Amino acid sequence: MTAAPGVAFSYAYLYTLPAANISRVQELHAQACERLGIDKCRITGMTYHVRGPDDVDGSLEMKLAPALARAFGREGTHAVEATDGMLSSAAIKGTDVGTEIAAAEAASSALKQDGKALDQQIAANRSDRQRVELTQQRAALESQRRDLAANVRTQRTLLASTPLTFEYRAGASIPSLHATTPLMRAADMALASVEATVSFVLQAIAILFAPLLAIALLWLGWRWRGRRLWRWLRGPETID
Numbered sequence: 001m002t003a004a005p006g007v008a009f010s011y012a013y014l015y016t017l018p019a020a021n022i023s024r025v026q027e028l029h030a031q032a033c034e035r036l037g038i039d040k041c042r043i044t045g046m047t048y049h050v051r052g053p054d055d056v057d058g059s060l061e062m063k064l065a066p067a068l069a070r071a072f073g074r075e076g077t078h079a080v081e082a083t084d085g086m087l088s089s090a091a092i093k094g095t096d097v098g099t100e101i102a103a104a105e106a107a108s109s110a111l112k113q114d115g116k117a118l119d120q121q122i123a124a125n126r127s128d129r130q131r132v133e134l135t136q137q138r139a140a141l142e143s144q145r146r147d148l149a150a151n152v153r154t155q156r157t158l159l160a161s162t163p164l165t166f167e168y169r170a171g172a173s174i175p176s177l178h179a180t181t182p183l184m185r186a187a188d189m190a191l192a193s194v195e196a197t198v199s200f201v202l203q204a205i206a207i208l209f210a211p212l213l214a215i216a217l218l219w220l221g222w223r224w225r226g227r228r229l230w231r232w233l234r235g236p237e238t239i240d
Contacts, residue, residue: 006101007094008155009066011073011164017085019056019170023048026058028079029166032072033062040065041072044163056170061163069162076166086173097155104155108148115141 017025026048033041045061064072077087118138125131 006096006099006159008097008159009069009092009094009162011069011162012091012093012167013073013076013087013165014089014167014169015077015080015085016088016169016171016173017080017083018172019054021083021085022056022058022168022170025080025083025085026060026166026168029060029076032075032079033064036064036068036072040068042161054170056168058168060166060168062165063161064164066159066162069164073164084173088169097159101152101155104148104152108145108152111141111145111148115145 015025026046030043030046033043041062041064043060043062046059048056048058050056073090080087115138118134118141122131122134122138125134
């Protein structure tokens with residue numbers, strides 16, 4: 001606010017955290033907004049989708065008092081990190097509406113002066129035809145002033161509240177991202193490698209289990225009945 005007066009900001013955060021924690025963190029963020037009161041924070045949208053055990057995402061959209069938006073985003077990130085999540089990306093965008101407001105107000109002031117000049121001409125002119133033309137010009141100027149006033153109100157609304165969006169995505173955080181020593185980073189990488197290897201082995205077993213079971217059953221069936229059936233199909237052997 002003080003570093004960039006007249007700039008309307010918007011905040012967007014993307015978090016990665018375990019799928020089972022998304023709904024809980026989303027609720028914590030919503031409750032934090034509600035505690036501020038509707039004059040300082042309002043929830044304007046929410047989504048939550050479950051497509052599979054590890055395929056979950058959601059979002060929370062809010063409008064906050066400009067002075068609170070940055071701190072609210074920081075506290076929201078702390079809540080995510082406390083639940084084994086992490087901040088994946090953040091974007092802060094600003095629009096210089098103060099310059100637009102100043103330009104619109106200057107243009108409106110100039111139109112007001114033009115309107116006064118036309119009012120004097122209308123009052124002094126005795127020609128009905130010219131009075132009609134001047135009156136039409138006066139109405140056009142007043143219409144432009146109303147459009148400018150509406151634009152100023154819109155721009156001031158942007159300054160009065162700051163949009164903030166939290167997006168949640170299921171996934172694993174990176175513990176070593178905040179590690180302070182090479183040893184901790186190496187340990188995290190080793191643990192991730194072990195987890196990946198175990199996951200690959202389990203998936204391979206799950207994929208190959210059914211075919212291997214079918215082959216084993218066929219082999220046992222052959223040993224139990226297959227040979228007898230083969231002898232029966234060949235019939236008795238003949239001796240010359």
